[in-house]
Amino acid sequence: MDCLHPHCPAGHGAKSWKDVVESPLLRARKGDKPVLLAALAKDFGPLSSPPYARMLPVPNAALIERLVRLCPCLFNQLDLAATAEAIVHLCEISLGAIITSANVYDAFQVQYPGRESFAFPPVKGSAIGGTVMEMFCSEVLQNEQIPRMETDAEGWPKWRMPGHILLNQKKMKDRQALGDIMIPCAPTNLLISVKTEAARERLLYSANSIEGIGFGFFSQPHEFWTPGRMRLFKRMGFSAIYLPDNTHQEIAGKLDKNGETRFAVNLNGTALYRPLSQFGSDMRRVVGRSSFDL
Structure with missing residues (x-):
């Protein structure tokens, strides 16, 4: 699962938050970029366990939705219900490996409700368990x-x-x-x-x-x-x-x-x-x- 969070433990994130903000995939408006970059650079460093929720870096809901899609690690730092993609990514981080047929059952166990073993848990879990299972298969x-x-x-x-x-x-x-x-x-x-x-x-x-x-x-x-x-x-x-x-x-x-x-x-x-x-x-x-x- 791709993640551009500069501090993503998988080690494949962007070099800096500036690269994320300037990404054409984020489609951030010129006026939003300085505020977004300042907030991300100031408050969104390495992930933590237990998770710690920060304030939303900008009030623009559509922009936040695109941001967390590009940086699913942010669900460890924002009080938002984790998407299925984010749960899968946080399971990958916990396993220290991409999810394949060989370890998908282990990934399932990482997020098992009531006995979660995330290395870096989401602030708020996912309420769409069925979609998480589909995303594991995908x-x-x-x-x-x-x-x-x-x-x-x-x-x-x-x-x-x-x-x-x-x-x-x-x-x-x-x-x-x-x-x-x-x-x-x-x-x-x-x-x-x-x-x-x-x-x-x-x-x-x-x-x-x-x-x-x-x-x-x-x-x-x-x-x-x-x-x-x-x-x-x-x-x-x-x-x-x-x-x-x-x-x-x-x-x-x-x-x-x-x-x-x-x-x-x-x-x-x-x-x-x-x-x-x-x-x-x-x-x-x-x-x-x-x-x-x-």
Whole structure:
């Protein structure tokens, strides 16, 4: 996750607040720049734990929104509800690494409500937990060389390959009932349904008979290991469901013990249930190509 905060612990921030203020991405008006720069330079140094909230550097709400989008570390220093992107970035800082398939479950644990372990916590947590989960999945894809597609002036995706589309933003919002993230692929696009810890019927019906992928931090293996549930997942169009490695191991052990491993295959004859650590490489293999290889 990019962050221009000059004191970002990830070490990739701007050289100074002046560079941030002058960034064309910030689109600061000439009259706002001196006041903004003076406030940022005076009050917004290194991050802290516990967090310490400063006053807003300027009263311009639209400018502040653009500023925190460019510098998500600021949620450690401002009394604003953290965005999903900021939570993901603060998890990255806590892990000391970008988020990939190998550590996304660890990142999920960093922000787990009630037992957060941020190195530099946000002043105010995020109230949009579902969007945070989607952003975890998106960040994994981003760091697996399947970047988020930008949007044009009208809000439509600028198609590029390889790439993925967030269905909770701009013009694609009306399609979110079909899934959370789309990966272009033949013969039909892959629609990823992102969940937290429990699958319940919400995951089951989210594929809607379109080729679906489940991605979640599922902690209840019994939701997955009955033959009836596996038949339903396949009937509803799931090609693969990615779970934490420990949950995946529990399911595999139970199926092996009961002699029911043969039910845990998709329409391609390959594994229906897979560990999260395999997600990125699988998506990289099929994006823009064929889901028959999944």
